[in-house]
Amino acid sequence: MADIVILGAGIGGLPMAYDMKAAKRKEDRITVISNNPYFQFTPSNPWAGVGWRSRDDVTIDIAPVLKKQKIDFICDACVKVVPDENKLVLESGREVSYDFLIIATGPELAFDKIEGLGPDGYTQSVCAIDHAVEANQAWEDFCKDPGPIVVGAVQGASCYGPAYEYAMIMDTELKRRKIRDKVPMTFVTAEPYVGHLGLGGVGDTKGILESEMRDRHIKWITDAQVDKVEDGLMHVSQIGDDGAVVKSHELPFKYSMMLPSFRGIPALQGLDGLVNPMGFVIVDEHQRNPKYQNVFGVGVCIAIAPLEKCNVPVGVPKTGYMIESMVAATAENIGQMLRGQEPTHEGTWNAFCLADFGNKGVAFLAQPQNPPRNLNWAAEGKWVHLAKIAFEKYFMRKIRKGQSEPYFEKAIMNMTKVTRLK
Numbered sequence: 001m002a003d004i005v006i007l008g009a010g011i012g013g014l015p016m017a018y019d020m021k022a023a024k025r026k027e028d029r030i031t032v033i034s035n036n037p038y039f040q041f042t043p044s045n046p047w048a049g050v051g052w053r054s055r056d057d058v059t060i061d062i063a064p065v066l067k068k069q070k071i072d073f074i075c076d077a078c079v080k081v082v083p084d085e086n087k088l089v090l091e092s093g094r095e096v097s098y099d100f101l102i103i104a105t106g107p108e109l110a111f112d113k114i115e116g117l118g119p120d121g122y123t124q125s126v127c128a129i130d131h132a133v134e135a136n137q138a139w140e141d142f143c144k145d146p147g148p149i150v151v152g153a154v155q156g157a158s159c160y161g162p163a164y165e166y167a168m169i170m171d172t173e174l175k176r177r178k179i180r181d182k183v184p185m186t187f188v189t190a191e192p193y194v195g196h197l198g199l200g201g202v203g204d205t206k207g208i209l210e211s212e213m214r215d216r217h218i219k220w221i222t223d224a225q226v227d228k229v230e231d232g233l234m235h236v237s238q239i240g241d242d243g244a245v246v247k248s249h250e251l252p253f254k255y256s257m258m259l260p261s262f263r264g265i266p267a268l269q270g271l272d273g274l275v276n277p278m279g280f281v282i283v284d285e286h287q288r289n290p291k292y293q294n295v296f297g298v299g300v301c302i303a304i305a306p307l308e309k310c311n312v313p314v315g316v317p318k319t320g321y322m323i324e325s326m327v328a329a330t331a332e333n334i335g336q337m338l339r340g341q342e343p344t345h346e347g348t349w350n351a352f353c354l355a356d357f358g359n360k361g362v363a364f365l366a367q368p369q370n371p372p373r374n375l376n377w378a379a380e381g382k383w384v385h386l387a388k389i390a391f392e393k394y395f396m397r398k399i400r401k402g403q404s405e406p407y408f409e410k411a412i413m414n415m416t417k418v419t420r421l422k
């Protein structure tokens with residue numbers, strides 16, 4: 001009997017538990033550990049920020065779902081991973097041993113890197129449902145007394161899609177409330193150009209997103225480094241090719257949402273050979289750590305090198321479709337190792353995203369993730385908005401039912417049929 005422990009119960013962790021259940025031997029035991037008692041569908045958090053979703057809409061209690069699947073669940077935070085002893089130390093003091101560990105802990109949000117950034121400072125966040133609920137309270141106050149908005153993603157961020165989504169969603173909601181004319185909006189991003197997305201652009205994301213921002217009267221500042229945030233004022237330096245400041249901006253705001261940079265969670269920091277200097281888990285093509293070969297990593301917690309050097313650091317996004325491919329490969333590989341074989345499966349790490357604007361949206365598909373690509377496609381339309389809503393419902397239903405299925409792969413198959421994409 002082998003003990004397989006999955007640390008984290010998000011978009012990576014729960015599907016990992018279901019896939020692992022299908023790939024393990026009868027006698028093996030799976031335990032999921034999460035610091036939160038609930039699963040959150042993170043892609044819906046921007047909708048919660050403007051009040052289009054409640055906390056209940058986008059969260060699911062983990063314990064009953066896993067109980068039905070006969071998968072053990074421990075609701076406790078891991079404070080230390082001890083890979084030399086094959087064990088985890090939890091906040092309660094409990095220690096959990098493993099034969100195989102799959103780390104799926106997502107990111108720690110590095111608001112502290114910039115003075116005044118984040119919910120403890122002066123900007124909102126939609127990265128977690130708690131933040132999005134808070135952002136929504138501030139949003140309602142803002143709508144009673146509107147003014148300028150600054151929205152975007154700071155230096156070192158790796159998640160740009162939700163920043164565009166939130167800008168466009170706010171624009172849509174302000175129009176519905178008929179107060180858009182009272183709100184100058186500026187999009188601030190570390191990307192070298194609009195639509196880069198940490199991926200060097202996908203299809204014509206540059207053209208599509210620039211055009212959309214022009215159409216919605218959203219100004220933008222690229223190559224942006226946020227120096228500090230004060231109450232109602234963001235200090236931004238625009239960085240040139242030589243690394244010097246080209247222009248300084250002082251941007252007043254009454255509401256701001258900025259995506260932070262990410263790093264690995266504290267329990268992983270400083271573990272030589274397991275993580276990189278930012279605390280992201282080092283994995284090989286089989287999602288396996290090269291030093292600790294019974295430890296795997298899936299999702300945002302893994303280390304992926306930036307695509308290219310930009311004037312301001314720009315990270316690579318780790319999106320749901322990529323994560324799904326990491327999860328599938330990991331389950332197959334551990335299944336092989338349990339049966340005395342060498343792991344052979346590799347995740348595709350292809351990137352697919354539906355970025356919603358509230359009334360339409362942009363879909364993009366990058367195969368492989370980095371250019372030059374075999375498939376490099378982006379398209380815009382109302383169907384993206386509808387597809388994202390349908391996908392949310394589909395994903396939540398499958399999580400509740402504990403079904404091991406390639407959620408994203410299925411959605412893409414349907415989408416490619418609809419769009420006749422080859």
Ligand SMILES: Cc1cc2nc3c(=O)[nH]c(=O)nc-3n(C[C@H](O)[C@H](O)[C@H](O)COP(=O)(O)OP(=O)(O)OC[C@H]3O[C@@H](n4cnc5c(N)ncnc54)[C@H](O)[C@@H]3O)c2cc1C
Pocket residue numbers: 007008009010011012013033034035036039042043044045046076077078079104105106107126127128159161162265267298299300301318319320321323352353354355
């Ligand atoms: C706002 C936003 C919108 C996004 N929208 C999309 C989208 O539309 N499409 C897309 O493809 N991708 C999207 N992404 C990217 C990505 O799909 C998500 O970030 C996704 O949630 C990552 O999954 P994960 O499992 O790696 O991490 P998470 O979903 O964050 O899960 C991490 C898990 O680890 C647990 N955990 C953390 N620390 C500990 C600890 N110390 N001990 C125990 N458990 C711990 C957490 O409670 C959680 O259960 C979005 C990201 C963000 C931030």
